[in-house]
Amino acid sequence: MLCQECRKRPAVVRVTMVVNGQKVEMHMCEECARKKSELDFLTDPSLPLQQLLGGLLGHEHAQGAQAGTTEPEKSCPGCGSTYRQFTQLGRLGCSECYTVFGDELRPMVRRIHGSVIHEGKVPARTGGDLKIKKEMTDRRIALQKAVAREDFETAARLRDEIKDLERQVAEGHAAEQGREGR
Amino acid sequence: MRPEEATARPSALWVTGSGPHADIVISSRIRLARNLSVTPFPHVLSAEGAEDVVRRVETAFKALQAEGRLKDHTFVRVDQLPPLNRQVLVEKHLISPQHAQEDKPTALITDPEQTVSVMVNEEDHLRIQCLLPGLQLEKAWAMANAMDDALEEKLDFAFGERLGYLTACPTNVGTGLRASVMLHLPALILTNQAARVGHAVVKLGLAIRGLYGEGTEALGNMFQVSNQVTLGQTEEEIIDNLHGVTEQLVSNETNARKFLMSENRSQIEDRVNRAYGTLANARIMSSQEAMQLFSDLRLGVDLDLLHLRRKKTLNELMVVTRPAYLQQLAGGELEPLQRDIRRASLIRETLRLTDLPPTGEPGGDQKTR
DSSP: OBOTTTSSSBOOEEEEEEETTEEEEEEEOHHHHHHHHOOOSSSOOOOHHHHHHHHHHHHHHHHHHHTTOOSOOOBOTTTOOBHHHHHHHSSOSSTTHHHHTHHHHHHHHHHHHSOSSOOSOOOTTTTTHHHHHHHHHHHHHHHHHHHHTTOHHHHHHHHHHHHHHHHHHHHHOSSOOOOSOO | OOTTHHHHOOOOGGGGOOSTTTTTEEEEEEEEEEOBSSSOOGGGOOHHHHHHHHHHHHHHHHHHHHTTOSTTOEEEEGGGSOHHHHHHHHHTTSSOHHHHHOOSOOEEEEOTTOOEEEEESSSSSEEEEEEEESSOHHHHHHHHHHHHHHHHHHSOBOEETTTEEOOSSGGGTBTOEEEEEEEEOHHHHHTTOHHHHHHHHHHTTEEEESSSSTTTGGGTSEEEEEEOOOSSSOHHHHHHHHHHHHHHHHHHHHHHHHHHHHHSHHHHHHHHHHHHHHHHHOSOOOHHHHHHHHHHHHHHHHTTSSOOSOTHHHHHHHHHTSHHHHHHHHTSOOOHHHHHHHHHHHHHHHHHHHOOOOOSOTTOOOOOO
């Protein structure tokens, strides 16, 4: 019998693994068996979450099916991917998919991260006035804190800064091109 | 640096074994996932589409170099390297196993010290990563962040106001940040505390690898801890959280080591010296056995039970005794037995040439330096 992994060398060991909750038995050569059991240290961690995702999505998809949605499947105009493909692969086709399948994705994203709002870095150039908006949000929070501790001098400065930023946004962009659906 | 040097040099910066808490924290890593806007993600790209992504990144890279930036970095076409060289890049943690196996156009941007590198066309168009020795997450983040800023000047990234950086897998969306540390925790294993500590880490929203599953022992008591959540927290918050938990793990391990030294000194000394004896004399050495013995040896060095002239030796051995690296040194593919024989002889030579034999009497209170 040949090794089921490399299909080159003779199989000498039987390896039992648990894949997606299923017990799987494989006959392998010594070489491949060793490789299988050798966790690669230091490489980018592939999270158990990513493996879980398949199941998570399957569930969501099944729920949708039960609700009796019989409309033709929606596909992304950017890459042609469908939501079904995503549930199978666990990966989206392009950045546009996040807009197209926004409603379907949101509950799942919340379940993974406990949040649906990005709080981190905004790219300096591509981010455009998003960066300014983020600065406004940061200042509004600071303003509230300043008012709470009755530091009115700081509060006044922050209020002026927020006004400046608001003006910048209004001048820069009359029309908002919301790239991402609400 | 010429492209072939990317695979030839064993001495990535993380190998030096320096940095804060370097006795327990082997390395700190930051990874940022980035994608080009509009362009489909790598897994749905055709070969031509993937080639186009590689070209666009190369153009951006060259434009930056023309401005006198990223001068030490090189652009390497990974898909044009022979499989063995690619495997070496994997063992040096410059690219992931998936990236090495990809048959579509792929590339790597790296520097001679191999601290900040960029994988092109892995799961996402760009995976920026920074790997430093010891516990240096903040510094690694600063370096990866600078690379991100530089590339973003020349490339349009996929970014949404609400979801942040858009990634192929929704588990990375938001910051696209995965921060991780590689920890050597032999004393927690020896004192049977690893599982308990592992549960606590998971409860704090972090993932720990190496605790469960096959091959755990053979891994040489190495554990990887990383953040799970990438959305809804700032990069600094994610890094602070991991940093705090890591410091806690370091203190747990340190206490466990103290306990072992006060309660089981003879057994530890025996174990450490046996490891040295085996490594210095064995004629056939599998990579798994080597990893376990390196762990014992490392513990011995950390506890001052034996002395190596260069601490670096251990990390270097860890890289050069991996299967593909060994074969690259040998200049071609080797049968497993030949590989194990060569590994044993490489370890023997390295320990003999660069290091003193172990010192100290069992149970004695030696203070040799």
